[in-house]
Amino acid sequence: MGGRFKALVTATLIAGVAIVSANGVTCRPAQADDAFPNKVIRVIVGFAAGGGNDIFARVVGQRFGELIGQTVVIENKPGAGGRIASEYVAQQPGDGYTLMVGASGSMSIASAIYPTLGYHPTKSFVPLTMIASFPLIMTVSAEHPAKSVSELVAWAKANPDKANYATSSPAFTIATELLKLKTGMPGQAIPYKSSNESVLSVAAGQTLLTISDGPPAVPMVKGGKVRALAVTGSDRSGELPDVPSMKEAGYPEVNSRLWSGFFAPASTPAPIVAKLEAALRKAMADEGVRAKLKTMAVDPGGGTGAEFRKLIDADIETYKGIVQAAKLKFER
Numbered sequence: 658m659g660g661r662f663k664a665l666v667t668a669t670l671i672a673g674v675a676i677v678s679a680n681g682v683t684c685r686p687a688q689a690d691d692a693f694p695n696k697v698i699r700v701i702v703g704f705a706a707g708g709g710n711d712i713f714a715r716v717v718g719q720r721f722g723e724l725i726g727q728t729v730v731i732e733n734k735p736g737a738g739g740r741i742a743s744e745y746v747a748q749q750p751g752d753g754y755t756l757m758v759g760a761s762g763s764m765s766i767a768s769a770i771y772p773t774l775g776y777h778p779t780k781s782f783v784p785l786t787m788i789a790s791f792p793l794i795m796t797v798s799a800e801h802p803a804k805s806v807s808e809l810v811a812w813a814k815a816n817p818d819k820a821n822y823a824t825s826s827p828a829f830t831i832a833t834e835l836l837k838l839k840t841g842m843p844g845q846a847i848p849y850k851s852s853n854e855s856v857l858s859v860a861a862g863q864t865l866l867t868i869s870d871g872p873p874a875v876p877m878v879k880g881g882k883v884r885a886l887a888v889t890g891s892d893r894s895g896e897l898p899d900v901p902s903m904k905e906a907g908y909p910e911v912n913s914r915l916w917s918g919f920f921a922p923a924s925t926p927a928p929i930v931a932k933l934e935a936a937l938r939k940a941m942a943d944e945g946v947r948a949k950l951k952t953m954a955v956d957p958g959g960g961t962g963a964e965f966r967k968l969i970d971a972d973i974e975t976y977k978g979i980v981q982a983a984k985l986k987f988e989r
Contacts, residue, residue, distance in 0.1 A: 690926055700919075704850065708851035710917050711733060713758060742763070747781040751921065753929040756785070758917055765969050770827055770987045771987065779966050781922070782923055783922070784918060785937050789917055794889075794894070797865065797886060798883060799884050801865075801884065813842045820842065820843040820865055823867040824867065836868070836911045839911060855873075856869055856883060860877055868913075887900060887903045934962050
């Protein structure tokens with residue numbers, strides 16, 4: 658899928674000149690905002706190609722570029738569960754030419770679990786619109802004997818030396834650690850750079866299980882490479898209707914619903930923010946875009962930036978409560 662949406666571009670020279678005043682505030686020519694955009698727009702993704710956020714960026718980015726009238730380039734800067742990219746984008750000029758697809762794990766969850774995080778989701782950035790919200794999918798190798806969550810828990814307890822799990826984000830780690838907490842299941846975390854790599858490791862038998870987002874998991878489930886044991890939350894996924902929810906599986910507390918969305922640096926001027934938000938929301942309203950997103954077991958977004966900001970701030974407080982209750986500790 659990534660190849661279909663990959664843009665081939667040649668970078669152009671910067672057309673405008675930024676002037677920095679004595680007090681450090683960047684002053685732009687009056688016509689700069691009106692002329693925006695007049696060069697390539699970069700969208701930074703903090704995860705490797707092939708993962709859910711990368712696919713989201715490419716699906717929406719193509720239509721966004723058509724609507725805003727400029728080429729949109731997707732750049733992957735994986736590492737540290739998306740935090741490397743977040744720190745990078747937070748420090749970029751607020752000119753509208755560097756955006757980011759941020760995820761729950763690198764934004765609201767990271768803010769909740771890392772007291773010294775070098776950025777804040779709604780203070781270092783301007784939330785533009787949500788791309789999607791979604792439950793997570795728990796998978797094991799198609800060759801594994803476990804056919805249910807309870808069977809997997811029993812197997813892991815009987816084989817603790819083989820009990821491990823693949824994870825590429827604090828969001829996935831929290832969901833898995835919560836399952837361990839509620840079931841007593843053992844399991845060592847094995848880090849990967851993307852959820853795609855995590856699912857592939859499970860398919861190859863390198864790790865026992867992963868709880869990940871839908872885009873890399875759903876095709877592997879449908880292709881018979883991995884077996885989905887449950888989706889986190891109270892309801893089944895429309896894309897995987899035969900897979901029970903964690904509530905049905907007997908573990909209602911393992912309820913994780915994540916999101917991905919577009920962000921700009923906090924210093925981006927309001928007129929540029931308005932143009933970006935309008936084009937992104939229009940792209941999200943496109944039926945073709947929404948149809949593609951739905952095939953990935955997600956619910957398309959497209960609300961206002963203000964609504965997105967409110968959700969993020971509420972999420973931070975929710976995850977702080979979960980981490981404290983589960984006594985989880987994370988090392989950066």
